[in-house]
Amino acid sequence: MTSMLQLRDLGKSFGSFWALRKVSIDFKQGEVHALVGENGAGKSTLIKLIAGVYNPSEGAIIGPLGTELKMKTPRDALSCGIGVVHQELDLFDNLTVAENIALGIDDSGFVKPSKDKMAARARKALDELQEQKILPSMRVGDISSSDKQLVAVAKVLTWDAKVIIFDEPTSALNAAEAARLLERIRHLRSVGVTVIYVSHKLGEIFSIADRISVIRDGTLITTRPVAEFDHEKVVDAMLGRQPAEIFPLQVKPRPTQEVLLDVADVHGRELAGASLKVRAGEIVALAGLPDSGPSSLLRHIFGMDHASSGSIAVAGKPIGRSTPRAAIRSRVAYLPADRLREGILPLMSVLRNAEATDEAMHTSDGTTRRRKALAAIKRLSVRTSSILNRITSLSGGNQQKTLIARWLVMEPKVLMLDDPTRGVDIGAKSEIYHILRGIADSGAAVVFTSSDSLELARLSDRILLFRHGKVVEEIVRDVTHAELDRAISAA
Amino acid sequence: MMTNVATGSASQSGWMQSARGLLLTREAGVFGALLALCIVFAIASPVFLTGQNILNLLRQISLLGVLAIGATYVLIISEVDLSVGSLYGFAGMVGGLLIVSGVPEVAAILITLLFGLAIGAMNGAITVAGRIPSFITTLGTLYLIRGATLVMSNGMPVSLPHGQGAAPILTALAQGSLIGNLSNQVLVLIVVAALGFFLLHKTTFGFHIFAVGGNDRAARIVGVPVSRTKIIAFAIAGLLASFAGIINFGFLENVQPVTGIGLELDVIAAVIIGGTRLGGGEGSIAGTLLGVLLIGVVRNGLILLGVTPFWQTTLIGAVVLTAALIGGLTSKK
Numbered sequence: 076m077t078s079m080l081q082l083r084d085l086g087k088s089f090g091s092f093w094a095l096r097k098v099s100i101d102f103k104q105g106e107v108h109a110l111v112g113e114n115g116a117g118k119s120t121l122i123k124l125i126a127g128v129y130n131p132s133e134g135a136i137i138g139p140l141g142t143e144l145k146m147k148t149p150r151d152a153l154s155c156g157i158g159v160v161h162q163e164l165d166l167f168d169n170l171t172v173a174e175n176i177a178l179g180i181d182d183s184g185f186v187k188p189s190k191d192k193m194a195a196r197a198r199k200a201l202d203e204l205q206e207q208k209i210l211p212s213m214r215v216g217d218i219s220s221s222d223k224q225l226v227a228v229a230k231v232l233t234w235d236a237k238v239i240i241f242d243e244p245t246s247a248l249n250a251a252e253a254a255r256l257l258e259r260i261r262h263l264r265s266v267g268v269t270v271i272y273v274s275h276k277l278g279e280i281f282s283i284a285d286r287i288s289v290i291r292d293g294t295l296i297t298t299r300p301v302a303e304f305d306h307e308k309v310v311d312a313m314l315g316r317q318p319a320e321i322f323p324l325q326v327k328p329r330p331t332q333e334v335l336l337d338v339a340d341v342h343g344r345e346l347a348g349a350s351l352k353v354r355a356g357e358i359v360a361l362a363g364l365p366d367s368g369p370s371s372l373l374r375h376i377f378g379m380d381h382a383s384s385g386s387i388a389v390a391g392k393p394i395g396r397s398t399p400r401a402a403i404r405s406r407v408a409y410l411p412a413d414r415l416r417e418g419i420l421p422l423m424s425v426l427r428n429a430e431a432t433d434e435a436m437h438t439s440d441g442t443t444r445r446r447k448a449l450a451a452i453k454r455l456s457v458r459t460s461s462i463l464n465r466i467t468s469l470s471g472g473n474q475q476k477t478l479i480a481r482w483l484v485m486e487p488k489v490l491m492l493d494d495p496t497r498g499v500d501i502g503a504k505s506e507i508y509h510i511l512r513g514i515a516d517s518g519a520a521v522v523f524t525s526s527d528s529l530e531l532a533r534l535s536d537r538i539l540l541f542r543h544g545k546v547v548e549e550i551v552r553d554v555t556h557a558e559l560d561r562a563i564s565a566a
Numbered sequence: 567m568m569t570n571v572a573t574g575s576a577s578q579s580g581w582m583q584s585a586r587g588l589l590l591t592r593e594a595g596v597f598g599a600l601l602a603l604c605i606v607f608a609i610a611s612p613v614f615l616t617g618q619n620i621l622n623l624l625r626q627i628s629l630l631g632v633l634a635i636g637a638t639y640v641l642i643i644s645e646v647d648l649s650v651g652s653l654y655g656f657a658g659m660v661g662g663l664l665i666v667s668g669v670p671e672v673a674a675i676l677i678t679l680l681f682g683l684a685i686g687a688m689n690g691a692i693t694v695a696g697r698i699p700s701f702i703t704t705l706g707t708l709y710l711i712r713g714a715t716l717v718m719s720n721g722m723p724v725s726l727p728h729g730q731g732a733a734p735i736l737t738a739l740a741q742g743s744l745i746g747n748l749s750n751q752v753l754v755l756i757v758v759a760a761l762g763f764f765l766l767h768k769t770t771f772g773f774h775i776f777a778v779g780g781n782d783r784a785a786r787i788v789g790v791p792v793s794r795t796k797i798i799a800f801a802i803a804g805l806l807a808s809f810a811g812i813i814n815f816g817f818l819e820n821v822q823p824v825t826g827i828g829l830e831l832d833v834i835a836a837v838i839i840g841g842t843r844l845g846g847g848e849g850s851i852a853g854t855l856l857g858v859l860l861i862g863v864v865r866n867g868l869i870l871l872g873v874t875p876f877w878q879t880t881l882i883g884a885v886v887l888t889a890a891l892i893g894g895l896t897s898k899k
Binding site: 186 | 768769770771772773776777779780781783784785786787788789790847848
């Protein structure tokens with residue numbers, strides 16, 4: 076098979092930090108090549124290099140003709156036949172499917188191409204994907220996320236892409252939609268397109284990939300045909316050590332402990348009768364597709380979204396008003412998924428960030444507050460040269476630890492975390508796992524969601540599976556993350 | 567057979583969907599509100615529907631319309647231009663001073679328009695290159711340009727010398743009427759609107775305007791010249807503001823150093839009433855024209871009813887809030 080894209084000793088540094096070092100991979104024509112690795116391993120850096128978002132600090136990218144591809148922008152990469160279907164889709168909700176596909180490729184003249192011409196082009200691309208349901212005249216803002224995914228594929232196909240990178244394409248799709256997408260990807264492979272497939276759903280990877288490359292700590296660990304792997308080998312290669320060294324020990328359910336969080340029949344945005352009980356000392360994972368309820372329930376409990384009916388009680392007492400302040404008074408803590416926009420106070424120091432909630436709630440006097448904040452920062456070993464530095468000077472993992480410290484100051488009864496290790500490096504991840512176990516051991520109830528099923532399976536004492544806005548299954552026995560992936564997407 | 571039935575029903579439902587879509591557009595909503603107001607005023611005042619009043623009304627809104635068409639581009643890319651009121655006054659002053667000092671009229675007009683274009687482009691360039699919110703950039707230029715106008719005129723108004731022929735082109739554009747009693751200002755608006763429509767809805771540049779307003783990060787990735795598109799949008803707003811300003815000079819035959827103060831707010835109000843989304847990405851020339859008409863009808867109707875001008879301002883405020891609320895509550899995100 077001919078080589079479509081060759082990475083030669085490719086690397087990228089940010090200042091003195093090497094996010095990626097000397098990676099060499101040869102992508103063949105008509106293969107599905109899976110790229111796996113933990114969050115922060117360097118996968119997204121690699122994708123951005125191939126897609127022209129970053130320029131390499133070392134090494135080179137070689138095209139099919141053996142010449143080096145110098146891509147300065149994503150547009151250059153597209154012109155070289157390399158297209159990316161992003162996780163956060165780069166589509167325009169305010170434009171139609173046809174306009175989305177035409178934009179950038181069919182717009183060199185002064186007059187915009189006619190509606191019919193754009194529609195014909197879109198139709199052709201959608202036909203190549205064997206997609207009939209999506210009409211060129213539909214507004215992208217009105218179609219489902221799986222259809223958007225297909226529009227994004229159609230778009231790169233019109234650029235005559237020979238290499239298409241899929242970045243976590245099924246994370247927002249249910250099983251049927253994911254199967255449909257995988258079918259389209261097999262079709263692309265059959266017509267000679269090279270697919271680079273990034274996902275942490277190993278089940279999917281084993282069903283579609285021809286070869287797998289594993290990345291860890293910014294280096295390529297191995298590239299091998301899929302037949303030479305099994306689930307365990309991939310996980311071992313990704314982690315570089317046994318899961319037991321990364322995750323704290325799980326604990327058997329303790330039905331006699333006090334119920335700290337009692338949610339009964341909550342209806343609201345994305346929720347249709349969600350109920351759950353969490354007891355002191357346990358860590359409970361909420362699993363499900365992104366819009367099936369887990370994140371939304373946390374927001375409802377914390378008063379960020381308002382339930383239309385149902386009850387939420389902490390340690391036997393109803394929270395009362397649905398506002399974050401009421402929730403905090405009931406000793407509920409919430410770590411949002413979007414750390415940059417809802418978590419950190421970017422212009423303030425590490426110390427002020429840790430004190431922020433206590434200060435806003437007037438819980439302690441100044442001296443006590445500072446003492447508690449310093450203790451929490453120390454307990455979580457937030458690494459910074461000075462706690463008076465701005466929080467933005469810290470790594471993602473240390474920012475996250477600072478935010479957990481902010482809640483430790485409040486001595487919460489219930490700690491809720493929405494995807495707490497997103498954008499956190501592997502070392503800090505393990506630390507956060509142990510911190511959460513420590514908080515549970517000291518008598519709090521910990522509830523979390525995650526986009527990483529390994530984390531859902533290994534960190535929690537039990538898992539509540541959401542579907543269509545309510546809990547449909549409780550998983551107490553040991554479960555592998557592959558089984559959990561299947562359960563999550565079987566909607 | 568089955569496929570025939572299926573495609574038949576699919577295309578029919580598609581057709582029905584687009585018909586329903588048309589009924590639900592923002593333009594249709596504004597049009598409905600406009601129609602309702604017209605009916606109320608027509609019943610309340612016998613003068614409202616007379617030919618003379620309608621001609622007056624159209625003339626009164628023409629220059630606001632020219633400004634609002636420029637502002638539509640700026641608002642669709644999710645920016646705002648507060649300096650157009652100052653520029654409107656500045657253009658009248660520059661054009662007036664040039665003509666009074668004996669510069670040939672055509673040259674004076676071209677120089678004034680060039681100033682407008684350049685100042686607009688500068689607004690865009692500062693916003694893009696300096697990564698400054700355009701609210702701040704144009705707040706700065708609002709003062710700068712007004713200050714320049716005051717300095718230039720030494721605080722005194724400038725008038726066309728009396729007698730025919732001092733500025734034949736401008737007076738013809740602003741005071742003449744080619745078609746019956748219809749003011750040429752209305753024709754100017756129609757021509758500007760037609761060009762504005764073509765540029766926004768039919769050209770690649772207009773396509774890019776919507777792309778930048780919808781998702782400027784994605785626009786950059788597919789290779790849309792984002793900075794250039796933004797700068798041109800501001801330049802268009804500047805050009806049209808100066809064009810309206812110099813026509814105003816031709817109409818009044820004089821210009822005050824304070825001409826156009828606060829006008830930028832009327833302009834933004836008209837565009838917002840016309841359904842352009844403040845967050846960017848949505849808007850149309852037709853909507854803007856309807857918004858301008860709505861403001862014109864409110865003012866005109868209330869005057870006919872003998873209501874004090876103070877109430878006009880109050881009612882326009884209520885209309886802006888209503889339009890914004892409807893927009894906010896009906897938008898999907």
